[in-house]
Amino acid sequence: MSASPVPSAAAAASTSAAGAAQARSGSSSPVHKRARRDEADAPSGSAAATSAAPSAAAAPRTEPTKALAARKRGRAAQMAKFGVPPVEHDVRRLLGADVVARLEAEGRDWELRASGEVCDVRIETLGSGGDGLAKAPSGDWAIVVPHVLPGELVRVRWWSNERMWSKADLLEVLEPSEKRLPAPCPYFGQCGGCQYQMLSYDEQLAHKQLVVERAFANYSGLPAELLPRIGATLPSPQQLRYRTKLTPHFDLPRELRRGKGGRAPKGGMPSAGEVEQIARALPIGFDQVKGNGILDIEECIIATPTINEALPRIRQGVRDRIASYKNGATLLLRDSFVKNPAADGAAATEVVLDEAPAPAAPREELSEVITDHKAVVRERVGKIMFESPAGAFFQNNRSILPSLLSYVEAALRALPAFSSESQESRFLVDTYCGSGFFALSLAHLFSRVAGVELSAESIACATRNATLNSITNCEFLAGSAEAIFAKIKFPAERTTLIIDPPRRGCDDVFLTQLLRLRPRLVVYVSCNVHTQARDIGQILRGEPRYEVVSACGADLFPMTYHVEGVAVLQLRDEVPTPATDSAAVAP
Numbered sequence: 001m002s003a004s005p006v007p008s009a010a011a012a013a014s015t016s017a018a019g020a021a022q023a024r025s026g027s028s029s030p031v032h033k034r035a036r037r038d039e040a041d042a043p044s045g046s047a048a049a050t051s052a053a054p055s056a057a058a059a060p061r062t063e064p065t066k067a068l069a070a071r072k073r074g075r076a077a078q079m080a081k082f083g084v085p086p087v088e089h090d091v092r093r094l095l096g097a098d099v100v101a102r103l104e105a106e107g108r109d110w111e112l113r114a115s116g117e118v119c120d121v122r123i124e125t126l127g128s129g130g131d132g133l134a135k136a137p138s139g140d141w142a143i144v145v146p147h148v149l150p151g152e153l154v155r156v157r158w159w160s161n162e163r164m165w166s167k168a169d170l171l172e173v174l175e176p177s178e179k180r181l182p183a184p185c186p187y188f189g190q191c192g193g194c195q196y197q198m199l200s201y202d203e204q205l206a207h208k209q210l211v212v213e214r215a216f217a218n219y220s221g222l223p224a225e226l227l228p229r230i231g232a233t234l235p236s237p238q239q240l241r242y243r244t245k246l247t248p249h250f251d252l253p254r255e256l257r258r259g260k261g262g263r264a265p266k267g268g269m270p271s272a273g274e275v276e277q278i279a280r281a282l283p284i285g286f287d288q289v290k291g292n293g294i295l296d297i298e299e300c301i302i303a304t305p306t307i308n309e310a311l312p313r314i315r316q317g318v319r320d321r322i323a324s325y326k327n328g329a330t331l332l333l334r335d336s337f338v339k340n341p342a343a344d345g346a347a348a349t350e351v352v353l354d355e356a357p358a359p360a361a362p363r364e365e366l367s368e369v370i371t372d373h374k375a376v377v378r379e380r381v382g383k384i385m386f387e388s389p390a391g392a393f394f395q396n397n398r399s400i401l402p403s404l405l406s407y408v409e410a411a412l413r414a415l416p417a418f419s420s421e422s423q424e425s426r427f428l429v430d431t432y433c434g435s436g437f438f439a440l441s442l443a444h445l446f447s448r449v450a451g452v453e454l455s456a457e458s459i460a461c462a463t464r465n466a467t468l469n470s471i472t473n474c475e476f477l478a479g480s481a482e483a484i485f486a487k488i489k490f491p492a493e494r495t496t497l498i499i500d501p502p503r504r505g506c507d508d509v510f511l512t513q514l515l516r517l518r519p520r521l522v523v524y525v526s527c528n529v530h531t532q533a534r535d536i537g538q539i540l541r542g543e544p545r546y547e548v549v550s551a552c553g554a555d556l557f558p559m560t561y562h563v564e565g566v567a568v569l570q571l572r573d574e575v576p577t578p579a580t581d582s583a584a585v586a587p
């Protein structure tokens with residue numbers, strides 16, 4: 001066994017780096033306290049490293065009933081929103097059906113296993129959430145470890161108890177994988193933001209393809225023979241410096257927290273000098289991997305250069321005004337094209353766009369950072385300029401948006417149901433349309449377009465964006481997604497319906513009405529491939545019969561475990577279309 005140093009910045013995951021990060025973190029929530037107590041109970045990193053042994057497969061301990069009930073409630077809350085957590089599927093696959101059945105039958109699936117034990121484990125697989133999975137030395141429990149790769153022998157410390165698995169810290173990579181690369185980010189290993197900085201981009205894409213496949217296998221409820229074939233993941237032209245939105249946050253240090261009615265903090269208000277010291281030490285950034293509070297981040301290499309240029313000024317602004325905050329806060333930094341570069345260009349940064357620009361558009365544009373939630377953010381995708389409320393949703397990776405649109409357009413054009421119709425006889429319904437990204441970008445393919453969206457502010461922007469870009473065939477409606485079904489009068493057999501919901505996916509009301517409308521084609525885009533697979537499964541099992549004609553992941557979030565799902569469905573030909581279908585069906 002080689003104790004070679006970790007050949008990447010993941011060495012930051014070593015105990016010393018983690019300790020330094022912890023020293024800079026300011027959180028004191030109960031979760032953090034518990035984690036620290038666990039560490040205090042455990043042997044020190046170096047001593048434990050030499051004595052790491054299978055004995056770490058600790059004998060189960062007794063847990064107070066209330067604590068166990070709280071753990072079960074936490075999982076039940078997640079189940080209600082998203083279904084079985086993806087990691088549980090990964091754990092079941094790792095342990096195997098026999099072991100899982102035994103744990104469940106013996107009532108040992110919620111056992112209390114971890115309390116700071118250190119052990120060496122071989123990582124067997126990479127889970128859907130970006131963490132590696134290994135079997136505990138006992139063989140009947142899983143250990144989930146961040147920033148590791150399959151095949152690696154790693155030294156870990158377990159610190160939390162979940163159902164049939166425990167989370168663990170990575171202490172050391174004892175035998176690195178050949179696939180491990182030096183991570184470009186100095187915070188990798190400590191920051192909870194990125195999971196894959198040590199993995200080549202091709203490997204990231206291949207893994208995300210597997211994640212989408214597993215999502216359909218685990219969540220669609222479809223038999224194996226009906227699972228869709230998942231295509232290669234759509235790559236992002238930029239793998240770093242792509243994020244146009246960053247939300248670093250901070251907790252207000254205890255010494256500055258006021259009591260009820262604005263009363264001075266318990267020990268009295270610190271002096272100006274003390275406040276300055278507290279402000280200087282304040283971590284402003286992202287959650288640490290283990291939940292040890294916030295890691296101070298001076299630069300985020302997946303964010304755009306414009307954001308990184310503004311970050312020091314915005315962080316300093318927080319420090320200067322720290323005594324005026326009542327609580328911690330989440331900051332907003334959005335990269336926005338400058339409306340009038342000639343007038344506003346002084347403080348803005350030149351952006352070179354990756355995609356081929358529209359003939360009339362400039363090759364280079366200026367961008368600036370917007371921090372006010374109520375302000376307007378500008379984004380150009382291909383020929384179209386979008387305005388959206390800074391506090392509302394807009395896609396965060398500008399470099400991949402042209403290829404995402406091209407993928408959808410090519411997938412539709414490949415279908416006779418679409419290509420045999422002229423533009424004048426095609427209709428588009430864009431549900432969960434935000435500021436009109438899909439509706440306006442694809443409007444040239446359709447005769448008429450209708451969009452629906454819950455946020456009235458976003459709808460106002462969508463309507464304005466149509467005018468700004470001289471697009472005259474789009475209408476937008478503020479309301480819940482299913483409200484569109486009662487409004488539109490498009491012929492269902494010539495209608496394409498886009499679904500792009502938030503992470504929780506669609507509800508039954510929406511899916512039921514979609515099936516009643518029977519649009520000829522459905523494009524489902526989602527930032528949560530698990531709820532997407534669940535919803536597509538429900539559509540495919542319903543009446544009338546749909547089939548998936550193409551599906552893949554799109555890498556809107558390189559270096560992280562997130563993957564966007566894109567799927568195109570069509571109504572199956574053998575299903576006769578009732579005569580009433582040529583008019584929209586009111587609910």
Ligand SMILES: C[S@@+](CC[C@H](N)C(=O)[O-])C[C@H]1O[C@@H](n2cnc3c(N)ncnc32)[C@H](O)[C@@H]1O
Binds near residue numbers: 432479481500527
């Ligand atoms: C993932 S975003 C997609 C936005 C848009 N398609 C785009 O690409 O910019 C999901 C959108 O759904 C909206 N939304 C959430 N719940 C909704 C509901 N029940 N009905 C309609 N829109 C909803 C959110 O406000 C958000 O704008």
